[in-house]
Amino acid sequence: MEPSYPMLGRQVVESPAFLDAFRNQLHAWSLTLYDPASGGFRRNAAIGPNVLSTTDVIWIRYANHDPNLADPDRAAIVRFIQGKQNPATGKVPHDPFPASQNHSDGHAFWQAVRALRILDAQLPHFPAHLEPVLTPAGLEAWLDSFDWSGGADGSWTGTPWVAQAAPSQAGGEASQGALPRGNHHEILGVVPAVASLGDAALAETLFRHLAKQQHPEVGTWPRAGTNISRTFAYTALHLSAGRLPNMPEKILDEALRLQRDNGLWDHPLPGFHTMDAAYLLVRLPPRLGGYRQAEATAGLRRLGEAMRRIYAAEQATILDNTHQTLAVTHTFGLLQEAFPQEYPSARPYRFDWDKLAMYACEVIARRGTR
Numbered sequence: 001m002e003p004s005y006p007m008l009g010r011q012v013v014e015s016p017a018f019l020d021a022f023r024n025q026l027h028a029w030s031l032t033l034y035d036p037a038s039g040g041f042r043r044n045a046a047i048g049p050n051v052l053s054t055t056d057v058i059w060i061r062y063a064n065h066d067p068n069l070a071d072p073d074r075a076a077i078v079r080f081i082q083g084k085q086n087p088a089t090g091k092v093p094h095d096p097f098p099a100s101q102n103h104s105d106g107h108a109f110w111q112a113v114r115a116l117r118i119l120d121a122q123l124p125h126f127p128a129h130l131e132p133v134l135t136p137a138g139l140e141a142w143l144d145s146f147d148w149s150g151g152a153d154g155s156w157t158g159t160p161w162v163a164q165a166a167p168s169q170a171g172g173e174a175s176q177g178a179l180p181r182g183n184h185h186e187i188l189g190v191v192p193a194v195a196s197l198g199d200a201a202l203a204e205t206l207f208r209h210l211a212k213q214q215h216p217e218v219g220t221w222p223r224a225g226t227n228i229s230r231t232f233a234y235t236a237l238h239l240s241a242g243r244l245p246n247m248p249e250k251i252l253d254e255a256l257r258l259q260r261d262n263g264l265w266d267h268p269l270p271g272f273h274t275m276d277a278a279y280l281l282v283r284l285p286p287r288l289g290g291y292r293q294a295e296a297t298a299g300l301r302r303l304g305e306a307m308r309r310i311y312a313a314e315q316a317t318i319l320d321n322t323h324q325t326l327a328v329t330h331t332f333g334l335l336q337e338a339f340p341q342e343y344p345s346a347r348p349y350r351f352d353w354d355k356l357a358m359y360a361c362e363v364i365a366r367r368g369t370r
Contacts, residue, residue, distance in 0.1 A: 005029040010312040018308070019336060019345035023064040026329065029319055030057045031072060039076030043099060044320045050099035051084050051092060055111040056322040062118045063329050065347035070119055078121045081112050090127030101323055106189020113192045113361050126363045130193050134367065136205040139190070143209045146182030149223045184221075184233040191237065195356045196364035203241060210234050211246055219247030220254050228258060228265055232276030236354040239283065248284055249291050255280040256292065259299050263306030269314055270307060275327040278303060278334040279351070300338045307331060 005028035012021050033041045033053065040049030041057045054077065061069045070077060085092050094100035094108040109127065116122055133139040187210075194203050213222055213234075220226040221234055231251060238245045245251065255277045258265055265273040281300050285293040311318065311328065318324055333349030335342075352358055 004032050007315060008312070013308050013312040016342075016344050019064075019332060019343055019349065020347075022329075022332065023066060023345070023347070026060055026064060026325070027066055027068065027071070029325075030061070033057065033322070034072060036073070036076070039073065039078075039080035041077075041322065043322050047099050049080070050095040051081070051108050051112065052094060052100060052103060053322040054080060055108075055115040056326045058115040058118050059111070060322070060326050060329050062350060062352075063326070063333055064349055065345075067347070074119060078116065078119050081116055081119075082121070082124050084108075084112065085123055085125055085127075087125045089129050090123075090125050091129050092123075101321075104183075104185045104189070106187075107185040110185075110188040110191060110359065114358050117358060117360070122362045124363075126367055127192075127361070130190065130364065133190050133193055134197065134202075134364075136199070136201045139193075139202055139205050140209070142190070143206075145179065146186065147179040148182045148213045150181050183227075184230040187237075188233065191356075192359045192361045193364055195359040196361045207238065207241070207243065210237070214246055217250075218254055219245070219250030226254055226258065228255065228273045229276050231255075232279055235280060235284070239287075240354040240356040244287060248288055252280060252284045252288065252292055252296070255284075256295055256299055259302070263302040264310075269310060269318060269324070270328055270331055271324050272327045274303070275331045275334070278331050279353075282334045282338050283354075297338070300335065303331070304335045304339065304342070307335065 006021075006025050008018070008021055008025055012018060030041065033044070035042060035049040038049045040051075040054045042048050043050065043053040047053070058069070058077070060066075081092075091105055092109045092112040093105045094103055100108075113123060131138075133142045187206075190206075194206055210221075215221065215223050215226070218226060220228075221230040231254070235245050235248075235251060255265075258277065260267060262268070264270050265277040278300065281296040281303075285291055285296045307328070318328055329349075330351055332343065333351050336345065336349050337351065
């Protein structure tokens with residue numbers, strides 16, 4: 001069966017009209033994924049409505065500045081996301097693999113908070129599972145309960161970004177007697193607490209601990225070797241607080257070094273490694289007095305050429321996965337930020353991962369004022 005949304009020809013993808021056509025395509029595509037019975041969005045024809053795909057669709061629409069962001073039924077979409085929260089624990093668990101795409105429940109909570117804010121809604125229940133991290137001492141103890149040194153769950157390994165097996169849903173597994181392995185998705189899961197409370201000591205505790213996880217020579221995360229996604233996440237978190245991470249020049253050096261011959265940071269199709277690296281190339285040089293700006297611009301041009309070519313040829317494959325489509329949408333938005341004359345659109349694309357207000361949660365803020 002042919003998809004009930006337009007496929008964009010290469011002439012359109014290569015033209016100045018692309019980003020507007022892309023927005024229209026994504027809106028029509030997303031409507032084919034909507035399930036009116038639940039109010040959620042599917043990943044594709046085989047994988048039904050789930051938290052990840054539903055929050056992905058809302059963030060995609062926010063990212064491309066879709067004027068009809070809550071179509072087709074805002075109230076039903078909000079109910080779907082809110083209904084995923086466990087009233088007792090406050091957690092928002094991901095659906096079982098493969099719908100989860102190997103993400104932890106901390107990631108699901110973070111995505112749910114963000115999507116609900118975009119929809120002008122909130123979580124219905126206080127996230128009791130975050131109660132222990134609402135003080136600096138509690139957050140410190142929680143951070144010390146993980147082993148952050150390894151590169152599991154999204155490392156730069158030269159393999160495709162989408163894992164094919166289903167690992168633990170609560171961080172990496174640990175050998176007997178060892179601490180469980182943690183990654184940036186666990187950190188993202190506590191960001192709503194930091195964003196909601198406005199507690200400078202709490203934020204300082206987090207940033208101090210992130211500095212301890214940093215590679216002492218390369219500057220990236222974790223200490224075991226560069227994980228481009230973790231490095232992006234922690235860099236964006238620093239920028240959201242008006243900070244720069246330690247060794248930002250070395251972070252940029254490493255991002256430039258890791259660009260592949262195909263122009264991407266993934267193989268064979270663009271995903272989150274590519275989006276993450278593009279962010280570093282776009283946002284860091286201006287904050288570093290133009291450090292390696294020429295090389296970053298050249299790398300982004302190579303990326304832009306690859307992205308247009310690949311999307312024209314592989315859009316059906318990319319659109320089969322909402323999470324990959326989110327990464328691709330953001331990558332084109334970052335290219336627009338770098339080259340606005342070459343990527344015009346009637347409504348500018350947005351990349352607001354580094355706006356801390358996106359993750360503020362009223363039920364947490366109210367607890368903090370008691």
